[in-house]
Amino acid sequence: MPKANQTILELNLNALEHNYNHLRSRLEPTTKFLGVVKAFAYGSDAVKISLKLQSIGVDYFAVAYASEGVVLRDAGIKLPILVLHPQAANFDVLLKHRLEPSLYSTKILNEFLKLVQNEGLKDYPVHIKFNTGLNRLGFGENEVDTVLEVLENSREIKMVSIFSHLAASEDLNEKVFTLQQIDTFKRIATAMENKLGRVVFKHILNTSGIINYPKAQFDMVRSGIGLYGFGNDTEIDKQLKPVATLKTAISQIHRILPEESVGYNRAYISSNERFTATLPLGHADGIGRQYGNGKAFVSVNGKKAPIIGNVCMDMIMIDITGLNCEEGDEVVIFGEDPTADEMATGAKTISYELLTGISQRVKRVCIDH
Structure with a gap:
């Protein structure tokens, strides 16, 4: 299982070149x-x-x-x-x-x-x-x-x-x-x-x-x-590649008993035993409160995990019940799955807003090979 030690925005410059070449191919040479x-x-x-x-x-x-x-x-x-x-x-x-x-x-x-x-x-x-x-x-x-x-x-x-x-x-x-x-x-x-x-x-x-x-x-x-990496059309999106992938790591895992709450204002109350993971990023990093309370999901070892409760300034909580993961495991907030467009759509906004809102305190790491 991939491990991570910090929140990063990974920028794939090879994907950028692919997107540029694809869009160029639709134009006249001049x-x-x-x-x-x-x-x-x-x-x-x-x-x-x-x-x-x-x-x-x-x-x-x-x-x-x-x-x-x-x-x-x-x-x-x-x-x-x-x-x-x-x-x-x-x-x-x-x-x-x-x-x-x-x-x-x-x-x-x-x-x-x-x-x-x-x-x-x-x-x-x-x-x-x-x-x-x-x-x-x-x-x-x-x-x-x-x-x-x-x-x-x-x-x-x-x-x-x-x-x-x-x-x-x-x-x-x-x-x-x-x-x-x-x-x-x-x-x-x-x-x-x-x-x-x-x-x-x-x-x-x-x-x-x-x-x-x-x-x-x-x-x-x-x-x-x-x-x-986005063409405002699902078929076009298949021909493009997301440049940015937002990654983080599980800080802590909690066992939540029935009737226990998660996060500010007790926005999430469990109906049965659940397991949650806390991630080190929040609305100060560009993941706004609109993504909380099941409106969006992230990927943990290739499996979907919904964001639950209210998004905090520096942390979000996700439901990992039934998932095989542990503290320190890498979590993909958006990238290829889910894409920024999919995540944004769940919160009734657009990929532009999600992408441009990622805080400058998130470290950028480039891949170009």
Whole structure:
């Protein structure tokens, strides 16, 4: 029986390469690939993930905030880095580290332009974000002329691309809406190109877009969750490999008598004799209270063990009745079985939330061979 001495998040870089190659195989050879490595590379390790992706051929990176891009630059990432949600307060950081901002509103566009002008720069690369239906960030279709006027009258910034983001590319019940988004984006791109007199670099597809709407791959695609092993579809998930496996070890085993309780607020009361194991991780590590009380299970020597009682800050308890295990045995919280998606679904959330929520106090260990 495998033994473990601490809680770790094991990162399989071979699985990452497999996922990248699989997603690449769905694209035209000329389509560029942007790897989304925001939020610690979906809760893993942004530096190690990015260095691996850079080595195997990714063309671009994207982060949410400037500080995330700085970490990558300091680690030796040379590829272009798109900052998806830049804040005006960090524009100086963007410039210092040659990060490329998404400019999504008149206010942000003008503020960034002013700073670049003050710095005396020319042709600084920027990306223009258009809102086609997600209604989160982006210029509206009716603002094309406004954006063009600024771009045409400025030599300080240079538009590298225009892009948008799909709202429901994983939900085929929303196919009509998604196709409307793509058509809107095409209209915007055509208007931009006609007035600029040149072809504009374009991208709109996310992971589910790559899978479900390959005809809209334009010049580049952006993949986040797919790189980490999830395609928002059970059949696609079978073709991908989870990168992250959260492992821990049994700290103590308890015999629970009938009518005895387990954990805070006596949330679990045994109806008969049971055996429980206490594990050294909890909601401070990213396993939220929503996973307690039988909503999720973990794997003990290949067997399912439900989480019982309320999740504590630093500990969870699992029911190991009938399982062959002992203190010190390894426990898989999520990985290949159960997957992060399966665990998240049991708690009525999504794999993104579970993965990105794993605390930085959990040690990351990489496998790359």
